[in-house]
Amino acid sequence: MTLYDRIQQDMKEAMKARDSLKTNTLRSVISSVKMYLASSEEARSGELTDEIVIGLVRKEAKKREESIEAYRKAERDDLVQSESEELEILKSYLPEEMSPDEIRAVALKTIEDLKANNPSDLGKVMRELMVRLKGRVDGKLVNKIVRELLESR
Incomplete structure (x- = not known):
């Protein structure tokens, strides 16, 4: 099972469990993949590898990290909390980072x-x-x- 297939399967399970946070987070990843595939002829004709999906998940995670930083500066702890939860979901699909x-x-x-x-x-x-x-x-x-x-x- 590819990483993209796993993400799609996990999203379906999250939908069944009515886990809106995980569903929306995974939807954003799936949307990024679809946008990538529609972005160029090379992307459409090439194979969707786990490496590409990891790169897209990493971009989504980076967006969350930047949002967390901005929300902390604005003292919006409620938004920091939700973005942090989304970040943890995304990190579960990434390989462990090197020390x-x-x-x-x-x-x-x-x-x-x-x-x-x-x-x-x-x-x-x-x-x-x-x-x-x-x-x-x-x-x-x-x-x-x-x-x-x-x-x-």
């Missing part, structure tokens, strides 16, 4: 492989590192770690 120590180890290896010596090599290192870590990390955290490592050289 900062694991990221640091891979980043050091990548820096050595590319012979990067200064902060101006950040873009080159990030490109390679994000390919190696695709789907398992937050890009902001990776950028922060790589920047620290390059500045310390």
Whole structure:
């Protein structure tokens, strides 16, 4: 069963259980997938892989994280709570993220492989590192770690 099939099945079960929060959250993911498939000829002709679905779920999760931050600044705890619950539902469909120590180890290896010596090599290192870590990390955290490592050289 693909991840997309699992999401659709879980949405049906949430609808039967009258779990409106989970139903609406999963509907937003399914809507994102459908928009992706309608977005270009390449998307329509290609296969919908778990990697693509994970990327779309991650985008939905990122939207929730940004909303939580905005609602906290506006002191809207009621909205923070609902967005946090949606975020937890979305995270259940994502692979476990790597720890900062694991990221640091891979980043050091990548820096050595590319012979990067200064902060101006950040873009080159990030490109390679994000390919190696695709789907398992937050890009902001990776950028922060790589920047620290390059500045310390």
